[in-house]
Amino acid sequence: MRIRGIVHRRDLPLRGISETERRRLLRQGRVRRVATWYVTPEAPEDLLPILQRGARATCLTAAEHHGLWTPLHSGAHVYRPRGLSPDQLGEEEVGHGRGLRCWPDTDPVAALPLALDHAARCLSAPEAAILFESALHRRKLSMDAVARCVAGLPRTLRTPFSRLSSRAESGTETAVRWWLESLRVTVVPQVWIPAVGRVDLKLGTNWIIECDSVRYHDNLEQFHRDRARDLRLRALGFVVTRLTWEQVFLEWEATSEHLLTALRRRDHRKKLPR
Structure with a gap:
């Protein structure tokens, strides 16, 4: 998911920002570098520590940025690359993923299907259902898309989600x-x-x-x-x-x-x- 005010360094040319322009923006203080990202003052502050550690937002944290209704929780939920060990995460960060070899994209927040997959593996079924049903109600995903998300889960996790409603x-x-x-x-x-x-x-x-x-x-x-x-x-x-x-x-x-x-x-x- 793209986030306003955050651009991966590989995407700068796609945004029409040349190397000369990048350096000028840094000198002027209009952007700053956070790990492999360039951010402006409008970037959400809660994402910057996650990106600085080389992780990205997923599960409940990603759901909030996708505009879903989320249950009360504390700490950030992140997924990490293989080079980042669990003990390198923040004290209140909840780690997800199995050490990805590489990111599936250059977005700072997990795509909604991936965020929901992580939520189903991390949260209780009723808590994860809140995210799935919010995605359906707000038309972020179709029922077919949600069904594909659920089908990718282990069998023991799939069963409760037959009760999902739009x-x-x-x-x-x-x-x-x-x-x-x-x-x-x-x-x-x-x-x-x-x-x-x-x-x-x-x-x-x-x-x-x-x-x-x-x-x-x-x-x-x-x-x-x-x-x-x-x-x-x-x-x-x-x-x-x-x-x-x-x-x-x-x-x-x-x-x-x-x-x-x-x-x-x-x-x-x-x-x-x-």
Whole structure:
């Protein structure tokens, strides 16, 4: 993936930059050299230490640069050439790859299929699914392209990804749906309810779960729209649960216990009023 403000030295002629021009830009301070790269002030700062060590961004770090919804994480995920040993990575860097003989391209960030391949091997299946489903929802990859990514994985890793859906609209929704499916709960994403519109998840006959997709949701107008929708759903006989990003990714142990309690009562199996 090309990144604005970062050019590999081999690509300078392709950008119309001659050797004389390269030297002039360096003298003027308009670009600086980072290992085999030339960067301008608009280059993302998080990538520069990775490139300086001779590695490149992949997995969760690449997914962020590709514009995907990513779960909470710390540290950078990088893939490395054969000449760079794991102990040469940064203290908080997570290494990927098996020591490539050479880079497949001159881009500073792994192409999305490669980043997803690394994610499937690095993360839990539900975490990797968040990236795959975000790529589908944002039309970064087609379902056929995702299927090819999954087909290249070891058999033990491929099986869970048969549940991937292009209908999930947020990582929060993916995380909750995958947890419910792991319990063999019947759950359908993005269901259309007359007089209400689409809802994130429908469990059984009458339980609607709406998932906030952003941290610290504080849009007052959206808050009022959401509550109006909830009221209409209640009037139709649905039970509505609204989960925040924080409840799913910071307080999941307590959140999942509350959801399990409701599931055990089998309230979601009750018939809707006529």
